[in-house]
Amino acid sequence: MPLLEIKDLSFTYGPGTVFEKKAVNNVSLSIEKGDFIGIIGHTGSGKSTFIQTLNGLYKPTEGQIILDGKDIWENPKKIRNVRFRVGMVFQYPEYQLFEETAEKDIAYGPKNMGLSDSEIKERVMKAAKFVGLKPELLKKSPFELSGGEKRRVAIAGVIAMEPDILILDEPTAGLDPNGRDILLAQISAYHREKENTVLLVSHSMEDISRIADKILVMNKGNMFAFDDTKKVFARGEELEKIGLRIPEITKIMIGLKDRGYNVSTDIYSVEQAVNEIIKLKKPNRKG
């Protein structure tokens, strides 16, 4: 049984009003435990709306979301429990901070779960460690921290709830390249250690190709593709057609193929490309 099953999900904003807009259109997919899924798509492709239906912030207009065999809207009063299991880090999460100290802010989620004080403390420490926050920062006001530190506090606030599924909406937006790499590495390490499920929304194909096992491509509210990373990149030309920027290295491979070289185009890292090109050279070598 898949951990999370999405069946014919549609979501319409303001149905029956002048502002009616269908944001997600008939999406069906299954997410297994331990998946690391990258979600890409243009601004307005419905990806943010899609992920917000997964933890019950939006109620689907049509279709179902089934978590562990149970429709999450079966009992609307228990939707909070779904939100604890499906943790969501919003875009620019640092704007949600409000407590006196970073520590208290991280504890907000676990506190809402009704955990004991000792358990909360332990979870806060663990979460802070995962995102690389120094213990001395935890006693500071979140408003005194730097932008990158604030973001870490906010992400830790969701990780501390120890959700089975962690959804991150562009966690690296606005960070410098170095900060971006570190944060992605930490998310990746967290995923490996906890063996939980992570959904990561990003604009950057390069970032996603590096860490995701599977990719969901959204286009105009529809599911354009959902497959292993390699198979999605094999459709590089189609991705370009819907206006997504594919990794430079994939473009090079497509270019080579267009010029009549027999290379595969499901390539998204330099190492893969090197191997592929070497393969190409070998049979042609004379002598």
Add this chain to the structure above:
Amino acid sequence: MLKEITLGQYFPGRSVLHKMDPRMKIILLTVFIVFIFLTKNYVSLAIMVVSVIFVILFSGVSLKLYFKSLKAIIFIVLFTSVLNLFYGTGDPLFQWKFITITQAGINTSVFVAARIISLVLISSVLTYTTSPTDLTDGIEKLLKPLSVFHIKIHEIAMMMTIALRFIPTLLEETDKIMSAQKARGADFDSGNAMTRIKTLIPILIPLFVSAFRRAYDLAMAMESRCYHGGEGRTRMKVLKYSKYDYIALCVVCLLCIGVIICNIRLPITLRTGM
């Protein structure tokens, strides 16, 4: 949820009312409201109500929106008009225990209801058909004479423009912060009054922080573009009265004359001034 608020919202369009000068619209609206309250019999009231309906039809804005703006005040209208029903003087038409209903009572409650509804509708027309910047431009121009008393009209108008400009932004921001806190298990829908107030803290603090941040950013941006108040400032779009404004002015004048004549010539139905 918060996106459904239509108060003070502007709906772009091409109607005659959209093309009118904001100054003229504000002046005529004021005159119009005064005359709604000067009506003293059913004929003059009918003149005003019918013209409100015509103005609404001319505005080219969906009727649904007007109903929406009425929804918000329906309770006030019902409350005041029902209350007025029992406070008439004169011969009772209907009596039951301590409740007496007189012709005067019915008249007052009809007038009260009609006046409040017309007032809200006609004011909605102004905000629906005038963009916030035009509106504040108009107010600034109209209040200009007050600068004789050293009142800083330009600054007041600028503050109004900025406030109006940021209403949708702050609403959107509130929505986002609410979602983020809900995702961390905030519960806004249950508990008693005290716990409910407490759940607002995680929304209000980030909202204030971001409002201040935006204010600083805006001040910085304005200063780096050499903003230094209204002195010597010229406008890109200079307000000018067009033929529509003069036509509207004539129409409203005729309406007012009509109301005055009806009030004088016809028997007065409403004696107690509201």
